[in-house]
Amino acid sequence: MKIAAFPKARGPLGPRCFVSYTVDVVDLLKRHAVQSHIYVDNTQSHDSCRPDNIDTLRSRYSRCADDSNSWCKSRRLQLSANKTEAI
Numbered sequence: 001m002k003i004a005a006f007p008k009a010r011g012p013l014g015p016r017c018f019v020s021y022t023v024d025v026v027d028l029l030k031r032h033a034v035q036s037h038i039y040v041d042n043t044q045s046h047d048s049c050r051p052d053n054i055d056t057l058r059s060r061y062s063r064c065a066d067d068s069n070s071w072c073k074s075r076r077l078q079l080s081a082n083k084t085e086a087i
Contacts, residue, residue: 045061
């Protein structure tokens with residue numbers, strides 16, 4: 001799942017504000033036991049599992065996506081649906 005809707009470090013908020021947002025995102029992803037990579041203008045999360053555990057992984061990612069959407073809304077941000085994907 002790639003989540004690409006967080007403030008850009010080079011944007012009007014600046015690097016300090018960007019870091020204050022990304023710390024919360026990392027904590028959110030960790031709560032769902034999801035690995036993450038945060039770049040300048042997007043956040044990527046990933047995980048793996050054995051084939052017999054795919055339903056558990058899907059469920060965990062679904063809850064993570066719901067929490068990510070709520071996190072964005074609480075900060076008056078919006079996920080970019082056309083940039084959000086699960087592979």
